[in-house]
Amino acid sequence: MTKQFYKLSKTFMFSVTLAALLSAGSQLSAQKSNVSDAINKQFACYLEGENNGEVLRNFAAFFLSTEEFQQVISYAGQLKSLGEKNNNTRYRAYANAYLGQAYLMTNQNDIAKMYLNQALRQAKSIENDSILCSVYNGLGLFASNVESDYNTAISYFFNGIEAAKRCSHKRLHNILLCNISGVYYLKGDSTGLKYAQECYNFGHSQNDPFLALWGAMNSARMYIVMKKYEEAFKYIKEAEFILQKNQYNDQTNVFTLYGEILVALGDNTEAEKYYKEALKNIGHAQTSSIANIYLSYGKLLAEQKRYSEAVPLFEKGIKVSEDGHNQIFIKQLFAALSESYEKMQRFDKSLEYFKIYHTQTSRDFNEESERSINQLRIQFDTQRKENEAEQARLEVLNKTRKMQFLIIILVMAVGVAIYLYIIYVNKNRLYRRIIIRNKEAIKREDDLKNQLKNFVTECPNVAEKYSVSSLKEDKLENLFQKIEFIMHEEKLYHDPALTKEKIADKLNTNRTYLSQVINERTGLSVPHYINTFRINEAVRKLSDSEDDTPLKALAFDLGFNSISTFYKVFQASVGMTPSLYRKKVQEISS
Incomplete structure (x- = not known):
């Protein structure tokens, strides 16, 4: 009895000690390694092999x-095993939540998503x-860092709030507010200022330097978006002071x-x-921060x-972005790289990276458009189901109230009409943006091709150097x-009977x-590909x-081989x- 009481007393004292450390967690960065050593010693001393x-x-x-993610993985892994052994869902849920966030911060995204969904x-x-x-x-x-799906990210954060x-x-409420302001910064939307300010004020009121730091940094970001640079400067100076005082990384x-x-x-030197x-400090930075410094410094x-x-x-x-599966700045980096190569008269490289940028932008645009349309459909289906349920209830309770029934039907019809109209308007906007984007891409690609052609003509010696390099x-x-050349220059794809065997024969290679x-x-x-x-x-x-070529002739x-195949492939590719498409082009041009 005495031994059992002694063990329980030690475990209780340890929990109190650890709780005190956790409550001051945001203030412990300067002594992080010392605290970690102390805690590990207490753990060995108090538990002596027990699973608590x-x-x-x-x-x-x-x-x-404290952002020591390998330690998180170790202890959360033990917690998960204990939860499975004792069939404790609460322990398993906590363990999966911690594992998901730790793996996310160490760029192991697939594993992170699995644990987060389980949690x-x-x-x-x-x-x-x-x-x-x-x-x-x-x-x-x-959603924000890996998938660049900012609307879904904001929705998750609000659910968390x-x-x-x-x-x-x-405290977590205000961390979520700060994350929301960060997503609004990535969207270039100053709406996030009020969330950053709330986090900043709460951090000061609670003497929490971590929240005050991130509230100040995100307030600075919001003022940059608003082009109020003096205000931004004030907040970033405070952020630097908090950072140095607490030795954050x-x-x-x-x-x-x-x-x-x-x-x-305008102070480029400073x-x-x-x-x-x-x-100099990227060794302690997260992937998005490293990508951002490369982008910002490169632009300067x-x-x-x-x-x-x-x-x-x-x-x-x-x-860095590709290795860390982080999509936040990668499109801007490709665009900046393409533009720099263009200024250096390396038009071949400029065109190569512009195509990657255009592909990624188109993919993200199409995904965002599809999400928007799906969201409207979900709203419509939800409203329809609610109306159907309401209609059923009224039929049971108010069989004699025919006028009310007719009014409900009318409201449903109006609701359906409004939703269909919203979908129609959004589709028209989507089609217009697709056409404008395609026109801009065609013009940009043509300009780069012409510049490359002129460059090769005017500087044959330099062009020869690149050709020799490619032969290696x-x-x-x-x-x-070679395949790209014959497809672009000889337009083999005009042949309706074109097969991989024909292409292989033309290039003296085999079809496999x-x-x-x-x-x-x-x-x-x-x-x-064809x-x-x-x-x-x-x-x-x-x-x-x-161009008024009939569509059948164009196909x-x-x-x-048929107009129906042309329609099917074009619809799948362009939307x-x-x-x-021709009708919308005429509307835009008129």
């Missing part, structure tokens, strides 16, 4: 707050709002913001000093026509370049090798308002039929 779920949970939470299901099943607000925070970060309110978790973020503000104020300081160098220095920074930013590439790349090359370089099968050229030419012709000219 609450202690493991507190450990995982503490190390998550979400488990937290909902036991109705635990404390876990829910943490899980929604992780899912919001995943509702859960935080229900369980009175004020996010100097890269602060110094990058300093540089951006100084560039906006801005470059801060950018260089930011680069490009503005000063120091393209040979800017290009490596953009390339490093792209590599492997056989796969050489074959792919040809299919392998095309699939590895484009991710497409040979028929799909059809991309046909559709691209169709878009070019249909984007010309003066056969491009190599399609509307050829006839509708």
